[in-house]
Amino acid sequence: MLEDMLNKDEGKSMEEIAEADYNSKLNMKKKEEEYYQQKMQELGLKPVDRLLKYLPEASKYMKKGITFAHQDFEVIAKALANNEPFAVISGLSPTGPLHFGHKVVFDELLWLQKLGADVFIPITNDEAYVVGKSKSLAESRKCAYEEVIPSIIAFGFKSEKTKIFVDSDYKDIYNVAMDFSKNITNSKIKGVFGEENLNNPGVFFYRGAVQLAQILLPQLKEFGGPKPTIIPVGIDQYPYILVSRDIAEKRNLIPPASIYIKFLNSLKGPENKMSASDPSSCIYLTDNPKDAERKIRDAFTGGSPFASIQREKGGIPEVCSVHSLLNYHFYDDKEAQSAYKSCREGKILCSECKKNATSLVTNYLIEHQEKMKKAKKNIKSFLLDTPINSIL
C-alpha cells in the first residue's frame, strides 16, 4: 500500500505525501460522521445518550456511542421498568463463518438477554439461496448448523431464553409469512427494497413477507401475544423496520423498536464494513491465529505512512480499522479513551496497536473456537420448534 502510494506520488516530498494522506483520512472521518448525522435526521431517529440514565445497565456499545440511535426504545425501557416481558430479534443469512462484525450485534443481543429479553434468531438459509449467496438451500443450511449456530451458542446465550431457527426447518414461518403478506402491497415492497433487488419470486416473498414474519413472530399467541420487541440493526436496514411497524399496526401488534449500530469497519478502510463475502475485509471467528495475524498486519490504519510524521502529527483513530476492532471488542471505556488519546498525540504507532490487537484477537479466537466445539453438541436445546397453530 505504501509502495502504491509512493509510486503514485512520485516526485513529491515526504511531507507532501504525508499531508495528502492525513487530509484524505480526515476527510474519511468527516464523511462518516456526516453520514450518520444526516441519516439520523432524515429518518427521525433519536440519539441514545439520553436513554442511558433510564437503563439498569447500558450496553458497552451504547456507552461508546457505537450504538448511537434508536426508534421507540421507550417501550423497551418501560417494559424493563415494569418487569414486563419483551423480545429481541436479529436474523442472519448463513453464507460462511461469523466474523467480528457479526459479534457486535450478538453482543447487543446478549446484553438484552441479560436484561430479560427473549432472544429470537432466525437463520435465513432461504434468503442466502434466493439472493444468490449460496448455491443451494442445502449448502446454506449446512453452514447454519456447522458454522453459524455453534458460534452463536459460543457467545454465551442461555438456551432457555434463546430461540434459534433455520427457515427451511422451521417451516411454520412460511404460514406466518403467507398470513402477513395480505397486509402489504407489492408496490410498498418494491419501494422499500428496489425492484432490481427482487428478481425472483423467492426473494420477493422472502423480503416482502418472511422477513416480516420473523420480526413479528415473538408477538404471536404461541409466545405470549403482543409484546415490546426490539431489533438491533445497521442504519441501512431502517426501511425494513418501517414496513414491519406498518404491518404491526394493521395487525394490532406493537410496532417493533430498533437500535442502530455503527458498522465495524472493513480491515481495508472505513469506506466499507466488514463483510463475510470478502475474506480480507474481516476476521472470521473461525480464522486460525496465523491468518488473523496476517490480516491485522495488512490492515488499513489511521496512521501516517511515515513514523516520524505520525509521532509529530498523531494518527486518526476514527478511521483506523485496528483501533475500531480494539475499541469495539477488547477495550473497556477507559482503555479506549487512553488508546484514542495516545494515537491522536502520536505517542503510539500502528505497529504497537497491531501487535496488541494480534495478541488479543488470537486469544479470543482460540477460546471461541474451543467453545464452538462444545456448542456443536448442544445445538438442539437452542432450536425453536414451537408449532404456530394460532393462525390456522
Added chain:
Amino acid sequence: MLEDMLNKDEGKSMEEIAEADYNSKLNMKKKEEEYYQQKMQELGLKPVDRLLKYLPEASKYMKKGITFAHQDFEVIAKALANNEPFAVISGLSPTGPLHFGHKVVFDELLWLQKLGADVFIPITNDEAYVVGKSKSLAESRKCAYEEVIPSIIAFGFKSEKTKIFVDSDYKDIYNVAMDFSKNITNSKIKGVFGEENLNNPGVFFYRGAVQLAQILLPQLKEFGGPKPTIIPVGIDQYPYILVSRDIAEKRNLIPPASIYIKFLNSLKGPENKMSASDPSSCIYLTDNPKDAERKIRDAFTGGSPFASIQREKGGIPEVCSVHSLLNYHFYDDKEAQSAYKSCREGKILCSECKKNATSLVTNYLIEHQEKMKKAKKNIKSFLLDTPINSIL
C-alpha cells in the same frame, strides 16, 4: 326470463321473438366452438381423437370430445405402454363445497388412477387466502377438511395411490417452492399472470413458485424421481403449464403433459362456466335435493321460449346447461347421442330434460353426501406427509 324477453320484445310476433332467440343461441354455439378451435391453434395443442386408439381405455370425456386437446400426452401413452410409473396432479382452492364442474376434473383423475397414475391433489388454502377468496388461512383450511377433501374421497379414489395435501399443513411445499423460485424471473411471472393479479408478496410467491412446486412435486426423489406427469386443466390455465415446463427443463425433470377439458357451462348459460362463487351458476355436491331441483328448474336451456316452435325447429343442445350437465355426468355415449338427436329434432322439450336431470342429480347428491359422511372418518389415510429432505 320469458317475461323479460316478452317485455323487451313488445310488439314483435311470437315467430320473430323465437327466431331472435334461436339465432342468439346459434351464435353462442358458434362462439364457443370458435373459441376452443382458435385457442388450440394459437397454443399449438393437439386434438385428442388421434390418441384414443393408443389408450387401453379412453376417458368418457375424451370419447365425447369434452377433453378435447392435449400437449405431450405421448409421454403418458408411452409410460402406459411400458407399464412405467406416472403421476397426475390437480389442485384446488378450498373456498366452499365442490360442484359438478369440479367433478369433471376429478373424474379424469379417477380415470388416470385406474390406468395406474399416482394422484397428487394440493388443496391450496394459502392461495384462497392471499387472493382474497377466504377471510383467513384458517377459514379456508377448515373448508378443505370439512367440505373439499371428504367430497374428493367420496368420488372413489384409492388411498394407496392418492396424495392429498393442504398447503398450510404440508409446509415442505414451501421449501420446494423456494428451491424452484431461483429458476424463474419475476418478469416471466408477471408476463404470464399479469401484474394486476399479483398484488401482494403472498400471491406473487404462490403463483410464481408454490404452484410450480406442486406441479413438479411428484418428480422429486421422495416420490421416485423424474417421471411423466399429466395435468388436466381448463384451457385458460395453459400459461401455468408453460412455466412449469420451462422450470422442469432447467431442473432436468420431465416437462408435464396436459389435457384440456371444456368447461361445464354455468346453469345461467354458456357464456360462463360453473363457478363456486356464484351459487346460482352451479349445483354444489352438498346441495340438498330441493335446491338442486330449483336450480335446474331455473336453468338456461337450448330450447325455444315457445313449445310449439321448439317442436318444429328443435333445440340447440350445445348451449343448453341441462343437456351439458346430463352429457358430462349422467349419459353414456349412446344416451348422449340419442338425447342430442331428440333435442335437435324437437322430439323432446326442456321440461322433460329438466325432470330427467332433477331425478338423476338428486339421486347422485343423496348418494354422494352419504359417501362424504363416511369419508370424513377416513381423511388421514389420504393425506400426504412425506418429508421433502432431498433438497435440504
